[in-house]
Amino acid sequence: FRKNIDKKSLIIGIGGGVVSDIAGFAASIFLRSVPVMFIPTTLLAQADAAIGGKNAVNIGKIKNVLGTINQPKAIFVDINWLKTLPRKEFTSGMAEIIKYGLGFDRKILFENNIEKLIKQSVKIKTRIVDEDPFEKTGKRKLLNLGHTLGHALEAQKNLNLSHGEAIAIGLNFACFVAYKLGNITLNDMRLIEEILRKNKLPVIINFDIKETMKKIARDKKRTKNQIDFITIKRIGQAYIHKFSISELKQYLTQFVCWNLQQQENRMVRHMP
Structure with a gap:
């Protein structure tokens, strides 16, 4: 709300698999879904984690127990990010x-x-x-x-x-x-x-x-x-x-x- 995000906003997740999970999950539940796109910066995210629309977060020690399936509007993969890893x-x-x-x-x-x-x-x-x-x-x-x-x-x-x-x-x-x-x-x-x-x-x-x-x-x-x-x-x-x-x-x-x-x-x- 502090950022005045509405249904026409675009949330952008820039980072690895954890970032795409959190950004995708938050976008899917806020206002019953706000558009989201990913710029994956790790090899794991580029090849797998940012792809497919699954968004999940952990609860306590249990992995991926809360989540949604919500496809991003776009995913931009640039292998130059891999040089930073x-x-x-x-x-x-x-x-x-x-x-x-x-x-x-x-x-x-x-x-x-x-x-x-x-x-x-x-x-x-x-x-x-x-x-x-x-x-x-x-x-x-x-x-x-x-x-x-x-x-x-x-x-x-x-x-x-x-x-x-x-x-x-x-x-x-x-x-x-x-x-x-x-x-x-x-x-x-x-x-x-x-x-x-x-x-x-x-x-x-x-x-x-x-x-x-x-x-x-x-x-x-x-x-x-x-x-x-x-x-x-x-x-x-x-x-x-x-x-x-x-x-x-x-x-x-x-x-x-x-x-x-x-x-x-x-x-x-x-x-x-």
Whole structure:
């Protein structure tokens, strides 16, 4: 009100994913919707967070619990903003781009041109959003590949993970589940880990399984004791696999044990 904003005003969000979320959410509820546009300045926002019309804010320790779906009037992407980013912010954005490669287009994983990577990521997301704007058919849920575990880890402040770092571990877990289901090979798993490591992203971290499962139990994809878990049929094709919460906990425990064994094997190989 102090700025005299009315229904013909235009709210502009300039910044990363948090800025576009807050600006989009505020614009969607003020006066029952005021026009908004975004100028995303981080890789994560340019390739993913500012695209699609979802606006959400956290309540306490629960991520994205309040939100709306409200498309901006325009989004202006200028890759020159990326020159201002610290390295950690850039690598955080790469996790979401890798998500599009693992879940939708394998070729993305082997592309090095950042402008092409952003364009292809935006193209995939806008296509899916156009097909399922309000998440009614399940198609849009596929964009949550890596986010079930990722959000649960990100919410644990003691782990000190950026969004992209948490999602990277979540992607590795989703692919581990695909491997255990027989969808992908061990070589595929190694390739995925190699790509994550090449982009300076973590593939595992020490975390409390019990606390993490508490967070997963609050996931928006959960219905009663069942969760729609996003994994892959093969590299480049995401799909929804329904698990009970107890089944997912078993896979998470196996994932932790498997990674510990992999770390031990690497240490043995590097011993003199």
